[in-house]
Amino acid sequence: MKIIPVAAVLAAFAILPVSEAMAVDGKKAFAKRCKSCHDINFEKHRTGPNLAGIMGSKAGTTDFKKYKALKGVDFVWDEANMDGWIADSKKFQKANKDMFAKKNTTMSVKVKKAEERAAIIEYLKTK
Ligand code: HEC
Numbered sequence: 439m440k441i442i443p444v445a446a447v448l449a450a451f452a453i454l455p456v457s458e459a460m461a462v463d464g465k466k467a468f469a470k471r472c473k474s475c476h477d478i479n480f481e482k483h484r485t486g487p488n489l490a491g492i493m494g495s496k497a498g499t500t501d502f503k504k505y506k507a508l509k510g511v512d513f514v515w516d517e518a519n520m521d522g523w524i525a526d527s528k529k530f531q532k533a534n535k536d537m538f539a540k541k542n543t544t545m546s547v548k549v550k551k552a553e554e555r556a557a558i559i560e561y562l563k564t565k
């Protein structure tokens with residue numbers, strides 16, 4: 439009986455570094471792909487809106503003044519939407535016209551690799 443908790447503790451330690459490693463990769467990928475336009479620390483807006491707390495929040499609801507495609511929309515940034523958006527923001531808008539405002543988005547980003555998108559999304563969740 440005592441073996442089970444020990445195994446559980448070992449398993450927990452085995453899992454932890456993997457998720458930490460993913461967060462590190464996501465941070466780097468974010469720095470490379472997103473940071474030039476997006477701050478993520480509740481500080482300021484850049485070319486794009488601040489992304490602190492973005493996962494699970496309603497799109498287009500920061501006090502960023504220059505929303506275009508995202509002005510007044512009614513959807514939430516879940517993993518599927520975020521994945522589509524950063525895979526190809528313009529194409530995602532086109533494929534989901536009903537979700538967006540009539541103006542074309544001013545964000546033009548294509549993160550082609552699924553692993554890189556997943557790592558960025560994991561990183562966004564920590565912020
Ligand atoms: C060249 C500048 C630029 C880059 C690079 C960029 N974005 Fe954006 N982003 C914008 C702009 C501008 C908007 C507002 C778009 C609109 O309203 O049409 C935006 C909007 C967003 C939103 C919506 C926020 C909200 O308040 O609903 C998310 C999420 C987002 N970007 C994520 C990312 C991620 C993640 C990356 C990196 C993979 C990235 N962006 C790279 C400019 C950029």
